[in-house]
Amino acid sequence: MTDILGYARVSTQQQDLDSQRHRLTKAGAIRIFEDVISGKIFDRPGLEELIAYARPNDLLCVVRLDRLGRSLKELLETVEYLKECKIGLMSLEEKIDTSSAAGELVFHAYRQHSCEKVL
Known part of the structure; x- marks a missing residue:
């Protein structure tokens, strides 16, 4: 059975995780992992914990x-x-879910569009 695992991150202690927690729970997340750490730092204990906890086919x-x-x-x-x-990866704002072939296609289209914006 596929489980949805939420990941929420804010950059500073002054920012609030509540809105992310609420949306992730509403989307069906059975557990939410969190980091309060700048996006500039890629060492993210909460994300690492989620990946260690996840089983194949989880989202x-x-x-x-x-x-x-x-x-x-x-x-x-x-x-x-x-x-x-x-x-798999699910993003609520971008409406991406890579657990399906269609979702994988949407992610690659998003990636291509983002690459074109950079160029």
Whole structure:
């Protein structure tokens, strides 16, 4: 059975995780892992704990893709690692769910669009 595991991140202690927690719970997350750490720092204990906890075919759910990576390169590396671990990715804002072929296609279209914006 596939479980949805939420991941929430804010950059500072002054920011609030509540809105992310609420949306992730509403999306069906059975457990939410959190980090309060700048996007500039890629050592994220909460994300590492989620990946260690997840089983193949589980879904890592975020409110927005920027919660996973500050740059497109960082995001793509994370998504590739999730794929190696057989963990899907769901982003609520971008309406992406890589656990299906259609969702994988949407993610690649998003990636292509983001790459074109950089160029």
